[in-house]
Each structure stands twice: as C-alpha cells, then as structure tokens.
Amino acid sequence: MKRILLNRLLQAILMMWSVGTLTFILVRLLPGDMAYKIAAGRYGDDAVSTAAANAVSAELGLDKPAFQQYLHWLWDLLSLDLGNSLVSGAPIIVELQNQLSFTLVLAGCAIVVAALIAFPLGMFCGVKADSGWDRASLTMSTFVRSQPVFCLGLLLIFLFAMELNWFPVAGYGGAPYAILPVLTLAISLAAVSSRVVRNSTRTAVNSAWFEFSRIKGLSSRRAFVRHALPNILLPALAFMGIQLIGLIEGVIMIESLFAWPGIGHGLSHAVFARDIPMLQGTALVMGFLFVLINALVDVSYYLLDPRQQEVQS
Amino acid sequence: MTFIGKLSTQQRTGAVILGCLALFAVAEMFLFSIDGNQQFLAQAFASPDWQAPLGRDQFGRNMFARLAGGLRISFTLSLVCVVTSAVLGVLAGVAAAWRGGWFDNVLNFFANTILALPGLVLILVFAAVVPGSFVMIYLAISLVLWVEYFRLVRAIALNQVASPALQSSMLMGFGKFYLFRRHIWPALKADVFSLAAFGAATSVVAMSSVGFVYVGLKPPTPELGLMIVELFPYYHEAPWLLLEPISLLFLIVLGFHLLAGKAR
Numbered sequence: 185m186k187r188i189l190l191n192r193l194l195q196a197i198l199m200m201w202s203v204g205t206l207t208f209i210l211v212r213l214l215p216g217d218m219a220y221k222i223a224a225g226r227y228g229d230d231a232v233s234t235a236a237a238n239a240v241s242a243e244l245g246l247d248k249p250a251f252q253q254y255l256h257w258l259w260d261l262l263s264l265d266l267g268n269s270l271v272s273g274a275p276i277i278v279e280l281q282n283q284l285s286f287t288l289v290l291a292g293c294a295i296v297v298a299a300l301i302a303f304p305l306g307m308f309c310g311v312k313a314d315s316g317w318d319r320a321s322l323t324m325s326t327f328v329r330s331q332p333v334f335c336l337g338l339l340l341i342f343l344f345a346m347e348l349n350w351f352p353v354a355g356y357g358g359a360p361y362a363i364l365p366v367l368t369l370a371i372s373l374a375a376v377s378s379r380v381v382r383n384s385t386r387t388a389v390n391s392a393w394f395e396f397s398r399i400k401g402l403s404s405r406r407a408f409v410r411h412a413l414p415n416i417l418l419p420a421l422a423f424m425g426i427q428l429i430g431l432i433e434g435v436i437m438i439e440s441l442f443a444w445p446g447i448g449h450g451l452s453h454a455v456f457a458r459d460i461p462m463l464q465g466t467a468l469v470m471g472f473l474f475v476l477i478n479a480l481v482d483v484s485y486y487l488l489d490p491r492q493q494e495v496q497s
Numbered sequence: 498m499t500f501i502g503k504l505s506t507q508q509r510t511g512a513v514i515l516g517c518l519a520l521f522a523v524a525e526m527f528l529f530s531i532d533g534n535q536q537f538l539a540q541a542f543a544s545p546d547w548q549a550p551l552g553r554d555q556f557g558r559n560m561f562a563r564l565a566g567g568l569r570i571s572f573t574l575s576l577v578c579v580v581t582s583a584v585l586g587v588l589a590g591v592a593a594a595w596r597g598g599w600f601d602n603v604l605n606f607f608a609n610t611i612l613a614l615p616g617l618v619l620i621l622v623f624a625a626v627v628p629g630s631f632v633m634i635y636l637a638i639s640l641v642l643w644v645e646y647f648r649l650v651r652a653i654a655l656n657q658v659a660s661p662a663l664q665s666s667m668l669m670g671f672g673k674f675y676l677f678r679r680h681i682w683p684a685l686k687a688d689v690f691s692l693a694a695f696g697a698a699t700s701v702v703a704m705s706s707v708g709f710v711y712v713g714l715k716p717p718t719p720e721l722g723l724m725i726v727e728l729f730p731y732y733h734e735a736p737w738l739l740l741e742p743i744s745l746l747f748l749i750v751l752g753f754h755l756l757a758g759k760a761r
Binding site (some may be wrong): 195196198199201202203206207210213326329330331332334335338339342346429432433436437440441451452454455456458460463467470471474475 | 609610611613614615616617618619621622624625626627628702705706709710711712722725729732733736739743746747750751754
C-alpha cells in the first residue's frame with residue numbers, strides 16, 4: 185500500500201518538474217522581448233515604454249542569467265506560487281479553484297454514468313456472448329471508438345440540441361447544461377470498458393470454477409455474485425487505469441466543445457491566448473488529476489484483490 | 498504477397514478503406530487542378546454539382562479539393578509520426594534491454610516523465626510554442642507515441658536477450674545486427690505493426706483535436722479538425738458540409754483501428 189502511494193507521489197513530482205521545465209522553456213522561446221510583452225499585457229499596448237519594460241524586467245528578475253531564472257521558476261512552482269494570468273491579471277490559483285470544481289463535476293458524473301452503462305451492458309453481452317445483442321453492442325462500440333470524442337459530442341449536439349431541442353447546445357447555467365457533456369464523455373468511456381467487462385464476464389461464466397459453483401448447488405444468481413463478479417471487476421478496474429488518459433483527454437476536448445468552464449477549457453484557451461502562467465497552472469492540475477485517479481485505481485485494486493495483499497505483506 | 502495473405506478479414510477491410518481514402522487524396526492532386534483555397538463568394542453553400550461534387554463551403558471553396566487536401570495532411574502526418582516514433586521506440590527499447598544498467602535507467606526515467614502527463618496536454622503545450630506549425634505538432638505527437646513502442650519492445654526484448662537461442666548465436670560470434678534480425682525482430686514484428694496502426698489513428702485524432710480547439714494548423718489550411726470547427730456555425734444552412742469532414746475523420750480512424758487487428 186505504502187509502495188503504491190510512494191510511486192504515485194514520485195509520478196506527481198516528475199510531472200510537476202516536467203510541466204515546470206516545459207513551460208519555462210516555452211516562455212523563453214516565445215518570440216519578442218518578454219518584458220515588453222508582459223508590460224503590454226499589464227498596461228495595454230499603447231502604454232508600453234522602455235521604462236515600463238525595464239520596471240517589469242527588474243521586478244520579475246528577467247535580467248538575471250537563465251539558470252537562475254529556471255531555479256527561481258521551479259521554486260515558485262514548489263511553493264505553489266503560480267503567478268497571475270497574463271490575460272485577465274487574476275491570480276491563477278483562484279481561477280484554477282473555480283475551474284476545478286466544474287471539471288470534477290463533469291468527470292465524476294461521467295465516470296458514474298459510464299459505469300452504469302458499461303457494467304450492465306458488458307455483463308449482459310458476456311453472458312449472451314456471440315448473440316445478436318453482443319454483435320450489436322460490438323458494432324456500436326466500434327462506431328463510437330472510431331471517432332474523436334469531439335465528433336461524438338457534435339453528433340449528440342445535432343441530435344439532442346438542434347433537432348430535438350431537448351438540451352441547450354453549450355455553456356453553463358444549471359443541470360440541463362451538464363447532460364450532453366456528461367453523456368458524451370460517458371459514452372466514449374463506456375464504449376471501450378463495456379467490451380472489457382464483456383470479455384471478462386465471458387471468461388468467468390465459461391470457466392471450470394464457475395461451473396463447479398453451479399454444480400455444488402448455488403443458484404445462478406448467487407454463483408454470479410459470489411464467484412463471477414469479483415473476477416469481472418478486477419480486469420475491468422485494471423483497465424480503467426489505462427483508460428484514464430482517455431478520460432483526461434476527453435475532458436479537455438469536451439469542455440472546449442461545450443464551453444464548459446473547467447480546467448480543460450482553461451487549458452485550450454491558455455494555449456490559444458499564449459497565457460503561459462495559466463497554461464502551466466491548468467496543465468499542472470490536469471497532471472495532478474491524472475496522478476490522483478491513477479492512485480485511486482491502484483488503491484481500490486489493492487483493496488479488492490486479496491492476492492495483492494498476501495504478496496506484499 | 499505473403500503479407501496480405503496473413504491479414505484477417507477485419508484487417509483487410511481496414512486496408513481497403515484506407516486504400517480508397519488514399520486513392521481519393523492522391524488522385525485529386527494529379528487528375529484535377531482545383532485550388533481548394535480559391536474563393537467564389539457568390540457560390541457559397543452551393544449544392545454539389547459536376548464542378549464541385551461535394552458542394553462548396555461558406556466562402557464558395559471547393560469541398561472536393563479541400564477534403565482531399567485534408568486527407569493528404571492527415572496521412573502525411575500519421576506516416577511521419579508512426580515512422581519516427583516506431584524507429585525511435587524500437588531502437589531505444591532494444592538498446593535498453595540489451596545494454597541494461599544506467600542506459601536503461603535513463604531511458605526509463607525519460608519515458609516515465611512523458612507518461613506522467615496525459616498525451617494531449619503535452620501536445621497542447623507544444624502547440625503553444627509555435628502556433629500553426631505542422632513540425633511542432635509532429636514532434637509533440639511523436640514524442641508521446643514513442644513511449645508505447647519503447648515499453649512494449651523493452652519488455653519483449655528482455656526475454657529474447659536472455660533466451661538460450663540468442664546466447665548461443667552470440668557465442669558463435671554473429672554480429673549485433675544479425676542477432677537483432679534473427680532473434681529479436683521476429684518476436685516484435687506483430688506487436689509493432691499493431692501499435693503502428695493504432696499510433697496512426699492516434700496521431701490523426703490528435704492533430705484534428707488540436708485543430709478543433711483552434712490552436713493547431715491555421716486557416717486556410719484544409720485540416721479536418723479545423724474544417725469541422727469552421728463549418729459548425731453553418732450547420733443549419735448546410736448540414737452536409739459539416740458531415741463530410743466528420744465522416745472522413747471517422748473513416749480514417751476506423752480504417753486504422755481495423756488494420757491494427759487485435760483489440761487494444
């Protein structure tokens with residue numbers, strides 16, 4: 185258990201370092217003089233003068249050698265001083281807190297809905313493997329997987345928002361606005377995981393030990409819950425870990441598509457506006473979210489599988 | 498043609514889809530001389546006719562030419578990304594398994610650093626360095642993709658390096674390249690092929706995603722993701738226009754996924 189968490193902590197540190205370094209290099213690579221650009225951002229394009237630029241340069245230590253600036257940059261990062269947005273001027277931390285709650289709602293709801301779709305559907309198809317239902321579900325899953333998640337979102341927008349007028353197209357203003365983004369993300373996650381659940385259900389139901397549990401007189405319901413279910417959950421859970429990248433990337437794309445005011449939306453806007461501190465902040469939060477959910481998957485895998493605990497203790 | 502003979506029906510279907518798309522992309526370039534960027538504002542949203550079999554967009558540009566151009570960009574990108582990341586990943590993986598020691602550790606550290614961040618975040622950060630640059634997107638995608646080859650190849654190569662067959666060949670004095678070709682590559686071939694097909698799909702999706710959030714290639718480049726976001730506001734005037742790049746993107750990804758064969 186300790187080792188799992190330690191590994192993930194290491195990953196978090198590695199992630200922070202790489203994001204910090206990348207954004208530092210980025211800042212230095214931007215064309216034009218840093219000081220002038222920040223001055224322009226602060227005082228408006230018309231009010232930029234050499235004096236203003238020099239003041240900025242002295243304040244931010246831009247006249248120091250690159251290596252010193254790099255250390256300074258990393259130190260700020262470690263002390264979680266992420267600076268101010270170059271666009272709005274507001275502290276990054278405040279904006280991030282705001283956005284994070286939106287992202288957590290979206291990601292959390294999507295995971296729950298995805299599980300609600302994937303597990304019943306996957307188990308049903310696994311028990312009735314190679315039936316018409318199973319084939320239909322495979323076709324659907326292939327269809328969903330064969331398109332970028334934003335295309336899936338667009339299709340849902342056309343159908344539910346523009347033709348049927350059931351839900352609003354984009355933006356945020358209450359529960360109806362959340363339905364389409366959550367649904368898009370959930371369907372794209374469930375398309376893959378329902379097949380994983382289906383495969384492990386099929387293996388479990390056709391196994392010798394499952395047959396034995398039936399022969400020894402357990403009802404099919406009891407045999408399924410006691411014997412098959414744990415063996416279905418574990419591979420599915422392990423796979424969730426791999427799928428997390430899909431979740432994070434999906435969040436970025438879907439928030440941008442639906443103008444959902446979360447971290448992913450902030451990230452793509454920061455790239456567009458070349459707002460480096462904001463870019464660094466959003467990339468960091470995305471990275472932390474990634475590491476955090478990874479750690480959660482690891483821990484629940486450890487708790488669910490008694491074999492893991494025996495090996496380690 | 499033993500290679501084609503070994504493909505499953507599913508993989509052949511994928512190859513046929515990709516072949517048709519590639520044919521469309523290449524044939525358009527050689528057989529027709531339509532400029533996809535030339536605007537005919539009077540003909541905006543014109544329905545398909547013989548001049549423009551797929552209709553015209555909001556500036557009256559020929560969609561037939563633009564879609565073929567978009568396909569060429571996507572195929573070029575996926576090809577260079579796959580080749581770069583596969584060559585780098587396989588070389589690094591084999592070298593790490595063979596050399597071991599600090600060399601292995603350094604490469605592993607590098608791979609873990611990249612894996613610590615979701616791929617799309619890394620690609621977006623790179624896209625911010627030089628906006629609208631094909632090279633930057635290519636570098637970023639390759640940087641993300643090579644790690645998969647590296648990890649897989651390293652795991653398989655570790656077994657091969659320790660195998661008695663390779664050890665005995667080595668004792669007989671065969672060169673490194675011969676050992677690689679005779680003992681290591683055959684064990685990798687199938688997996689590397691399937692990773693390459695998935696990688697091609699990933700790179701196409703990544704570029705269109707970056708284009709879709711408007712930080713990728715710049716207009717008037719006919720990039721598929723960019724075309725989708727540009728045509729989106731005109732959904733009510735001409736829904737078919739928007740469906741064209743979407744279905745092309747769908748077909749490319751489907752083709753590569755089918756070609757990859759085994760489920761991921």
